[in-house]
Amino acid sequence: MVQEQIERAAEHLGIPRNAVEIMKRPKQALIVHFPVRMDDGTIRVFEGYRVQHNDAIGPTKGGIRFHPGVTLDEVKALSMWMTFKCGVAGLPYGGAKGGVAVDPHSLSEGELERLSRGYMEAVAQVVGPDKDIPAPDVYTNPQVMGWMMDTFSRLHGTFTPGVITGKPVVIGGSLGRSDATGRGCVTAIAEAAKDIGLQLQGASVAVQGFGNAGRTAAKLLANLGCKVVAVSDSKGALYDPSGLDLPRVIRAKEAGNLLDYGPQRIDSSELLELDVDILIPAALEGVITGANAPRIKARIVAEAANGPTTPEADRILHDQGIMVIPDILANSGGVTVSYFEWVQNLTNDYWSEDEVNQRLQRAMVKAYRHVRQTADQHQVDLRTAAFMIAMQRVYEAMKARGWV
Numbered sequence: 001m002v003q004e005q006i007e008r009a010a011e012h013l014g015i016p017r018n019a020v021e022i023m024k025r026p027k028q029a030l031i032v033h034f035p036v037r038m039d040d041g042t043i044r045v046f047e048g049y050r051v052q053h054n055d056a057i058g059p060t061k062g063g064i065r066f067h068p069g070v071t072l073d074e075v076k077a078l079s080m081w082m083t084f085k086c087g088v089a090g091l092p093y094g095g096a097k098g099g100v101a102v103d104p105h106s107l108s109e110g111e112l113e114r115l116s117r118g119y120m121e122a123v124a125q126v127v128g129p130d131k132d133i134p135a136p137d138v139y140t141n142p143q144v145m146g147w148m149m150d151t152f153s154r155l156h157g158t159f160t161p162g163v164i165t166g167k168p169v170v171i172g173g174s175l176g177r178s179d180a181t182g183r184g185c186v187t188a189i190a191e192a193a194k195d196i197g198l199q200l201q202g203a204s205v206a207v208q209g210f211g212n213a214g215r216t217a218a219k220l221l222a223n224l225g226c227k228v229v230a231v232s233d234s235k236g237a238l239y240d241p242s243g244l245d246l247p248r249v250i251r252a253k254e255a256g257n258l259l260d261y262g263p264q265r266i267d268s269s270e271l272l273e274l275d276v277d278i279l280i281p282a283a284l285e286g287v288i289t290g291a292n293a294p295r296i297k298a299r300i301v302a303e304a305a306n307g308p309t310t311p312e313a314d315r316i317l318h319d320q321g322i323m324v325i326p327d328i329l330a331n332s333g334g335v336t337v338s339y340f341e342w343v344q345n346l347t348n349d350y351w352s353e354d355e356v357n358q359r360l361q362r363a364m365v366k367a368y369r370h371v372r373q374t375a376d377q378h379q380v381d382l383r384t385a386a387f388m389i390a391m392q393r394v395y396e397a398m399k400a401r402g403w404v
């Protein structure tokens with residue numbers, strides 16, 4: 001998918017072929033196997049990855065995923081999207097990603113801690129505040145980041161908060177980081193809504209995935225007057241055309257089961273095809289495909305998740321006049337505030353939540369406007385425009401460094 005997206009943008013850019021070829025592959029991929037002692041005394045050996053795609057612009061950056069479906073190929077693609085996300089957001093970073101194939105929900109707290117520390121120890125040689133800076137992604141959280149920061153700091157004998165972002169605030173995390181992905185996505189949606197003349201007041205919203213990104217986006221859109229009619233998680237989906245009672249949905253989720261909200265359930269696959277104004281895929285890759293894209297009715301698809309739409313689906317949605325805010329723009333609020341966190345760590349100067357949110361808002365509006373303007377100028381969709389901006393920047397950095 002990401003290689004096809006690169007090729008599509010390259011058609012509109014005057015950059016040399018060798019530069020495109022460099023961008024189509026990650027620079028390096030580390031595969032690690034590390035032992036973790038389980039609570040019953042046995043040792044399990046886990047396979048983990050850290051892939052660094054391109055570091056022309058600066059140190060690489062990107063989250064760590066703990067999910068049973070993680071593969072090396074998935075992490076490679078995610079590392080590539082990170083490079084272009086940082087490029088379109090104008091951050092001084094390249095892209096990376098990490099992952100472990102594990103179901104963290106099957107582990108005890110102690111096992112999760114030993115897994116997190118074991119992974120960090122195994123990849124410590126390739127990460128660092130000036131080298132590669134991890135962060136949270138699917139099924140990892142501030143506590144996991146805290147353990148990893150501690151392991152790295154112990155290995156180096158120096159308190160090193162800048163090695164990882166998304167940490168608990170008390171050890172150098174940034175205020176506003178937890179909400180940043182969803183908040184940035186909502187800012188992008190608000191800009192897109194203005195462009196197509198959609199009133200957010202009363203607009204209907206469906207959100208696939210009710211974790212960090214999806215839940216925050218749902219909450220903030222509800223605050224702006226939207227009607228959140230459907231949400232889902234890995235266990236199922238809720239739908240009420242007159243609007244879900246979001247605080248009650250959140251309470252059900254926090255108590256252990258989203259579906260305990262009530263009888264308003266639908267099949268998970270139906271959520272994407274509901275007649276809503278705004279659809280937010282906020283779970284995993286490849287969920288909007290050639291098969292279901294013709295049935296998608298939303299006016300705006302805002303990709304809080306990475307890679308939810310296949311290139312074939314992209315073409316179909318474009319032909320249907322559906323506006324897709326691409327992942328590398330729509331979810332760039334997370335890495336933008338991660339950058340703010342890293343700056344705060346390196347300078348030891350900590351900002352208020354208001355300051356973080358204001359800077360995020362400005363960054364998102366600027367990135368969105370730049371992408372929109374590029375799309376209009378070249379008559380391309382927003383994804384192609386976002387890739388064009390990012391690839392141009394990466395190319396210029398590679399050229400300035402004498403790589404191409």
Ligand SMILES: NC(=O)C1=CN([C@@H]2O[C@H](COP(=O)(O)OP(=O)(O)OC[C@H]3O[C@@H](n4cnc5c(N)ncnc54)[C@H](OP(=O)(O)O)[C@@H]3O)[C@@H](O)[C@H]2O)C=CC1
Nearest residue numbers: 138139181209210211212213233234282283305306331334
């Ligand atoms: N966290 C961040 O800062 C960023 C995240 N992203 C992207 O956003 C997406 C979500 O990440 P994030 O919110 O952090 O992850 P979380 O782990 O916080 O949440 C993931 C959510 O997705 C749900 N989910 C998993 N599988 C399915 C499925 N098949 N159908 C419906 N829902 C499902 C999970 O359900 P359950 O609760 O039942 O497990 C959970 O609610 C990913 O693509 C990630 O890469 C992008 C940029 C930054």
Ligand SMILES: O=C(O)CCC(=O)C(=O)O
Nearest residue numbers: 062063135137334335338
């Ligand atoms: O916050 C970060 O550094 C990266 C988050 C991430 O993994 C992503 O944007 O997909």
